[in-house]
Amino acid sequence: MTAETSSPQPGAATAAASQSGTAASEAPPATWRGIPRGIWVLGFVSLFMDVSSEMIHALLPIYLVTVLGTSMLTVGIIEGIAEATALVTKVVSGGISDWLGKRKLLTVVGYGLAALTKPVFPLAPTVGWLVAARFVDRIGKGIRGAPRDALIADLAPPGLRGASFGLRQTLDTIGAFLGPLAAIALMAATAGHFTLVFWVAVVPAVLAVALLVFGIREPERHAAAPARPRLRLADMRYLPAAFWRVVAVAGVLTLARFSEAFLLLRAQSVGLQPSLVPAVLVVMNVVYALAAYPAGVMSDRVGRRGVLVAGIFMLIVADLILALSTGLAGVTLGIAFWGLHMGFTQGLLATLVADTAPVHLRGTAFGLFNLAGGIAMLAASVIAGALWDAQGPQATFLAGAVFTILALVGFVLVGRRATAFPAK
Numbered sequence: 264m265t266a267e268t269s270s271p272q273p274g275a276a277t278a279a280a281s282q283s284g285t286a287a288s289e290a291p292p293a294t295w296r297g298i299p300r301g302i303w304v305l306g307f308v309s310l311f312m313d314v315s316s317e318m319i320h321a322l323l324p325i326y327l328v329t330v331l332g333t334s335m336l337t338v339g340i341i342e343g344i345a346e347a348t349a350l351v352t353k354v355v356s357g358g359i360s361d362w363l364g365k366r367k368l369l370t371v372v373g374y375g376l377a378a379l380t381k382p383v384f385p386l387a388p389t390v391g392w393l394v395a396a397r398f399v400d401r402i403g404k405g406i407r408g409a410p411r412d413a414l415i416a417d418l419a420p421p422g423l424r425g426a427s428f429g430l431r432q433t434l435d436t437i438g439a440f441l442g443p444l445a446a447i448a449l450m451a452a453t454a455g456h457f458t459l460v461f462w463v464a465v466v467p468a469v470l471a472v473a474l475l476v477f478g479i480r481e482p483e484r485h486a487a488a489p490a491r492p493r494l495r496l497a498d499m500r501y502l503p504a505a506f507w508r509v510v511a512v513a514g515v516l517t518l519a520r521f522s523e524a525f526l527l528l529r530a531q532s533v534g535l536q537p538s539l540v541p542a543v544l545v546v547m548n549v550v551y552a553l554a555a556y557p558a559g560v561m562s563d564r565v566g567r568r569g570v571l572v573a574g575i576f577m578l579i580v581a582d583l584i585l586a587l588s589t590g591l592a593g594v595t596l597g598i599a600f601w602g603l604h605m606g607f608t609q610g611l612l613a614t615l616v617a618d619t620a621p622v623h624l625r626g627t628a629f630g631l632f633n634l635a636g637g638i639a640m641l642a643a644s645v646i647a648g649a650l651w652d653a654q655g656p657q658a659t660f661l662a663g664a665v666f667t668i669l670a671l672v673g674f675v676l677v678g679r680r681a682t683a684f685p686a687k
Contacts, residue, residue, distance in 0.1 A: 301418045302427050304478040305411060306434030311471035312374060313435055316400070317442025318464040319384050321541035322450070322457060323397070324524040325531065334652060340645055341394055345401045352405025357413065357630025361623060366414035367481045373407025374475055378468040385461035409629035416617035416625050417482050422563060425614045429559020432610035433552050438467075440548030443541035450541075502628055506619040510635045512674045513612050517639035519578060519666035521647040521659075523547070526585075526598055529656050533591050546595060547602035554606025562611055567618070574607025575671045579664050586660035
């Protein structure tokens with residue numbers, strides 16, 4: 264497996280070597296035992312932070328709509344701006360991590376900033392404060408995202424790259440369903456005391472930062488990488504065509520995968536009680552967690568393309584079920600397919616970025632990948648909210664199915680070329 268480049272660049276040969284079949288054959292077997300300790304630590308950091316974040320985010324859309332009376336379009340704009348901010352910030356932090364050669368530093372800053380914003384949620388006196396807290400929290404996510412993914416790529420053995428990203432994604436997603444479960448339990452125990460739930464959410468965030476600071480050692484800069492590469496946008500031209508194809512497919516796919524706030528609101532629209540709405544994220548993330556690691560291992564063994572096609576097809580199924588169902592059972596099935604799609608695609612897309620980017624530009628590559636996703640997420644959430652206000656939930660999810668079909672067709676067409684995407 265080799266990365267396409269327009270001309271030889273520092274680190275490109277290393278990237279190709281690290282992705283070669285020889286390296287893969289010398290790697291340890293594709294099992295969890297061979298995954299380095301640092302990747303496990305990063306996974307548990309993600310788990311604790313997601314418990315904290317999802318305890319808050321599982322309740323926030325319902326609180327905005329039912330308590331504060333905001334419109335669906337407003338929810339879409341808030342969620343779109345919040346998520347787009349996180350993803351756009353990654354392009355800057357990723358490039359800086361390449362320049363510094365210090366992935367851990369920016370990862371700590373990002374997680375630390377997110378932890379510091381958690382107390383704002385229980386203290387916020389107005390909607391403006393809630394929006395600001397959501398915004399700053401997502402900036403922290405943006406700062407940490409690309410350096411963390413680049414750090415995983417640096418730590419992972421080539422033959423276990425898919426499994427490593429899948430494991431981190433699985434642990435992250437376990438936190439994403441433990442958070443809503445904790446929110447449900449606390450809401451039931453306290454008769455709907457939002458502020459108490461938000462205060463409890465501060466604790467796992469602090470644990471995540473402590474684990475990251477004391478549990479991860481920064482790997483040495485790769486020998487073939489420049490000692491201090493220049494920080495400049497012109498370096499984008501050194502990223503291969505295969506990387507840009509990954510970005511294009513992921514961008515179109517993100518248009519179909521708008522904010523999960525709309526899954527919560529879809530469940531409420533068919534009669535689920537507000538206190539039980541966080542269970543939607545539990546269902547989705549349980550399926551997501553169960554699928555992510557096996558999908559990563561499968562991609563290491565049989566190739567990336569087939570696994571990604573299967574994941575895209577699952578989103579089409581999810582959108583159609585969510586559009587056409589009129590009862591809670593059907594909506595729950597659609598949400599489960601949504602989680603299955605996430606498990607088969609999110610870790611794999613990150614793996615494809617690591618496969619196709621030169622070693623010394625991995626942070627930049629992950630940043631650009633997430634910049635495209637951020638723009639698409641903002642557009643997707645605003646479009647979804649506008650369609651819901653104008654035509655109802657059916658129009659929102661049918662539009663998602665159309666965008667997913669376009670992503671699938673585009674992937675199949677470019678995948679006909681032997682060098683379009685790495686097979687494994």
